[in-house]
Amino acid sequence: MTSPRIFTAQRRPISWIAVTLLCFSLFSSLYLSHANAQNSQPENTGFVEVFEVSGLLDEVLSDVLSKALDEVQVNGARALILQVNSKQAVISDAELNEIAQQIVNSSVPIDIWIGPSGSSAHGKVAQLISVADSIGVSIGSSVGNTGDQVLDSSTFGKIWGENHELLQSATLNWEQAIERGIVECEKVEVDELGNALTPEQQLARCANPTLGDFLVSRDSFISEVIETEQGPRLSPLTQTKIRGLSLLDQLMHTIASPPVAYLLLISGLILLLFEFFSIGVGIAGAIGAVVLALGSYGLAALPIRLWALVLILISMVAFAVDIQTVIPRFWTFVGEVAFIFGTVFLYPETSVQMSWIPMTTGFVGVFILMFRGMPIMIRGRFATTKIVMSGNETLT
Numbered sequence: 001m002t003s004p005r006i007f008t009a010q011r012r013p014i015s016w017i018a019v020t021l022l023c024f025s026l027f028s029s030l031y032l033s034h035a036n037a038q039n040s041q042p043e044n045t046g047f048v049e050v051f052e053v054s055g056l057l058d059e060v061l062s063d064v065l066s067k068a069l070d071e072v073q074v075n076g077a078r079a080l081i082l083q084v085n086s087k088q089a090v091i092s093d094a095e096l097n098e099i100a101q102q103i104v105n106s107s108v109p110i111d112i113w114i115g116p117s118g119s120s121a122h123g124k125v126a127q128l129i130s131v132a133d134s135i136g137v138s139i140g141s142s143v144g145n146t147g148d149q150v151l152d153s154s155t156f157g158k159i160w161g162e163n164h165e166l167l168q169s170a171t172l173n174w175e176q177a178i179e180r181g182i183v184e185c186e187k188v189e190v191d192e193l194g195n196a197l198t199p200e201q202q203l204a205r206c207a208n209p210t211l212g213d214f215l216v217s218r219d220s221f222i223s224e225v226i227e228t229e230q231g232p233r234l235s236p237l238t239q240t241k242i243r244g245l246s247l248l249d250q251l252m253h254t255i256a257s258p259p260v261a262y263l264l265l266i267s268g269l270i271l272l273l274f275e276f277f278s279i280g281v282g283i284a285g286a287i288g289a290v291v292l293a294l295g296s297y298g299l300a301a302l303p304i305r306l307w308a309l310v311l312i313l314i315s316m317v318a319f320a321v322d323i324q325t326v327i328p329r330f331w332t333f334v335g336e337v338a339f340i341f342g343t344v345f346l347y348p349e350t351s352v353q354m355s356w357i358p359m360t361t362g363f364v365g366v367f368i369l370m371f372r373g374m375p376i377m378i379r380g381r382f383a384t385t386k387i388v389m390s391g392n393e394t395l396t
Helices: 002-040 059-071 093-105 123-129 161-169 174-179 199-206 211-216 247-255 258-277 283-300 306-323 330-344 356-382
Strands: 047-054 080-085 110-114 120-122 134-137 142-144 171-173 223-228 231-236 239-243
Touching: 047 059, 059 080, 059 093, 059 247, 080 120, 080 123, 080 211, 093 123, 110 120, 110 211, 120 123, 123 142, 134 174, 142 161, 142 174, 171 174, 247 258, 247 283, 258 283, 258 306, 258 356, 306 330, 306 356, 330 356
Parallel strands: 047 080, 047 239, 080 110, 110 134, 120 142
Antiparallel strands: 142 171, 223 231
């Protein structure tokens, strides 16, 4: 009777040991799998900043860009991506050199993406981006027409290297930019499935149609390959932070564009002219003064021909001479001619350009207003009204 109890007492410690070993192995496997999962994740995926350089590179945009280049050195960003769509810089050459020096001295990569499709990097902006760490281009975009080099050659050397002379007067489309090595790209002859690629397909693969395509091709941007129903694709791990102008900065940047500054200028002048000959409480004059001030700010930020601006001002004086006579005559035609010449030659073509849409709007608007609108208004202003009273009294 004692032997069974002895057998049970001997088996119980063995069972405990087996259970303990099983639990230990289970927890060890869970710990190791968790550790392996942590080790498989990239370290410090971090974030990259994206700053849009759009429109003319003026004082407002250059100030914010300079601050972004300073802050990216200390905020932990892995890179700063400049999304460029600009045909000219209207800041001084000294300021342009300062920003270029910031890019060269940056401790984090400064990469350029000319996009989205149809964008451009021309003039002094094309000179500025030449000192960046890498450049990408979207399909349909272009770069070039740099003009004479304004970046200090003793500091930056000859920009664009062997393409220096070509880019001074020529504009390269996205295909030419890739072919000439302006856009860094390692062409592949076969795709992921081993199929041979045509030269056109190889070229297209070097372009970055979207900002996302450009980001995932950067060393500073960490991604992982995941399997989907459509096949493997890249999933970004590095976050993207968009940095832009404040609302006030955006407003002032818009005002400093050639068509907006021009339209604000003529609108303010016409409102003041209307106020001079109208009966009212000064609403048109107050609005005209504000609009004229905004237009003047825009023109001050842009390169203009002073004599063309004087012609526009003289045209308003000529219009005023005939407005007093109610009938458009010689001075109205003189004013219209002066206004047309002042508008066409207001901006130097080598610096900034204005399309024919705002110019035509100005021509037609002023013509209709001076030949029809103002005479009708003046007739109403100075017309004599007779009120017949009872009896023989008449008020005139």
